[in-house]
Amino acid sequence: MESGKVEILKFLEEKTGSKSKFYFNDFTKLFPDAKAREVKKILTELVKEEKMEYWSSGSTTLYGLKGAGKQAHGEGED
Template identity: 75%
Template sequence: MEAAKAEILGFCESKSANKSKFYFNDFTKLFPDAKAREVKKILTALIQEEKLVFWSSGSTTMYGMAGAGKQAASEGED
């Protein structure tokens, strides 16, 4: 579980110059042998640890690094 968390955080940090929010499917591609439910549990643990945050447009839910991206300052996440 800890190795998977580190891999997700590393993926987010490596893409942070171009992207601040990611779809769930972006993370399932990191773990092609894992079931979607297992990936969801890892993401939920990272949200509970406040390392990742949910972002919703109303129709789409995405994941992002806590305090990163254009929305972070306007939403008081900085």
């Protein structure tokens, strides 16, 4: 699971300039041989560790680095 966490954080840090929030399916593409449930567990662990956060529009849930993006700046989280 630790290598999965590193892979996800690396992916997010590389994309920081272009996007700050990603769909669940964006992360499943990083692990084509893993089941969706396994990827979900990794993402949940990263959220629990406060390295990532959920963002919801009401109908869609996205994931991003904690404190990154326009939404965080607008809410005074930076």
